[in-house]
Amino acid sequence: MPDNLPSSDVEFDVFFGNIVNFVDQKCDATPPVWNHIVQASRQELRGAYDAWTAAYKPTKVPHSPVQTAEKNRVRQSSETVLREFINRFLRYDPVTNEDRDNMAIHNKKSTHSPIAVPTTSPQLIIDTSTIRRLIIYYKDEKSGRRGKPDGVHGLEVCWAILDHPPMSIEELIHSAFDTKSPLILEFDEQDRGKRVYMVGCWEIAREGEKGPFSAIVEAIIP
Numbered sequence: 001m002p003d004n005l006p007s008s009d010v011e012f013d014v015f016f017g018n019i020v021n022f023v024d025q026k027c028d029a030t031p032p033v034w035n036h037i038v039q040a041s042r043q044e045l046r047g048a049y050d051a052w053t054a055a056y057k058p059t060k061v062p063h064s065p066v067q068t069a070e071k072n073r074v075r076q077s078s079e080t081v082l083r084e085f086i087n088r089f090l091r092y093d094p095v096t097n098e099d100r101d102n103m104a105i106h107n108k109k110s111t112h113s114p115i116a117v118p119t120t121s122p123q124l125i126i127d128t129s130t131i132r133r134l135i136i137y138y139k140d141e142k143s144g145r146r147g148k149p150d151g152v153h154g155l156e157v158c159w160a161i162l163d164h165p166p167m168s169i170e171e172l173i174h175s176a177f178d179t180k181s182p183l184i185l186e187f188d189e190q191d192r193g194k195r196v197y198m199v200g201c202w203e204i205a206r207e208g209e210k211g212p213f214s215a216i217v218e219a220i221i222p
Contacts, residue, residue, distance in 0.1 A: 005079055007176040007183075012075070013056055016082060019090075019103050020049045026099070037089045048081035065190050076173070106153075118202035118211025122148075122155055126219040127182070132192060134219055136183040138200060141214070147181045152202045154179035156210065159198035161221075166197050169213060177203070191221050 006012045023042065026034040055074035058067045089095070090105060097107045120142040127135035138155055139146045148155060158172035166172060176183060185196075197218045202211040 005082070005177070007178070009056060009059070009071070009075070012079075013053070015104055016049055016052060016078070019082070019086075019105075020046060022099070022103050023089075034094055036094065041085060041089065044081055045085045048078040052078040065188060068188050116151070117204060117209045118149065118152055120149065120202070121212050121214040122200040122202055124157070124198065124200050124214060124217050126217065128219055128222045131222050132187045132189065134185045134187070134196060134221065136178075136185065136198075136200075137181050138183070139181075140202075148179075148202060151204065152211075153204050154202075155181075155183065155200050156203050157183060157198050157200045158213075159185065159196055161191065161194045161196055163195070165218070166216065169199055169216075172197060172199060172216075187221050194221050195219070196221060 006015050023034070023037065023045065026032070027037055027042065051074050055067075055071045059071045086105060090100065090103070100107050120140055122138045123141045125137040125139070127137065129135075136157060137146065138148070140149045143149065155178050157176045157178070158169060159174050159176070160166070160172045162171065176185060195218055197216055199213045199216050201213045203209065
C-alpha cells in the first residue's frame with residue numbers, strides 16, 4: 001500500500017473525515033488555496049466517505065453479522081478511493097508538509113542519509129489466548145530482536161479468512177499496519193473457529209517502500 005491507513009475502524013473514520021473536510025476547506029476558500037483537484041475527484045472522495053459512514057454507523061451499536069460484512073466491504077472500496085486520491089492530489093505542491101501533517105499523511109523525510117529499503121522479513125508470532133482476537137507479535141528474522149529493526153517505520157500485515165491455504169499473496173485481501181508490537185486483529189463471534197492466513201513485511205516511511213514478505217503463517221480464530 002502506498003499509504004498507511006489506520007487499521008481500526010474508529011481511527012479510520014476520523015482520518016477519512018479529517019481529509020475530506022480539510023480538502024473542502026482548502027478548495028472552497030475564497031480565493032481557493034488549492035485549485036489542482038478536479039471536481040469529479042472531490043465528488044468521488046465525498047461519495048466514498050458518505051458510503052463508509054452509512055455502513056459504519058450501524059456497527060457502533062449492537063448489530064448483525066450482515067451489517068458487519070457490509071461495513072467491511074464498503075471499507076475496502078472506500079480505502080481504494082482514498083489512497084488513489086491521496087497519491088494523485090495530496091503528495092505534492094501546492095499541498096505543503098504542514099498540510100499533510102494536519103491530515104495525518106506521512107511526509108517524505110528530509111535527510112542526507114536515506115534509510116535503506118529493508119532486505120529482511122519479519123517473523124510473526126501469533127497469540128490465540130484471547131477470544132475473538134489474534135495478537136501478533138513480531139521480530140526481525142535476521143537479528144531475532146523483538147519489534148521492528150532500526151530505521152523501519154512499521155509492519156504491514158496482509159491477511160484473509162480462507163478455507164484453504166492461499167496460492168498467492170494476492171488472496172490476502174485485508175491489510176493492517178502497526179508501528180509498535182503487538183498488532184491486534186479483532187473478529188466477530190461468527191468468525192470463531194475459522195482459519196486466518198497472513199504475511200508481513202517491514203515498511204519505511206519514505207512513500208511506503210517495503211521489504212520482502214515473510215512466509216505465510218496461519219492461525220485459528222479463538
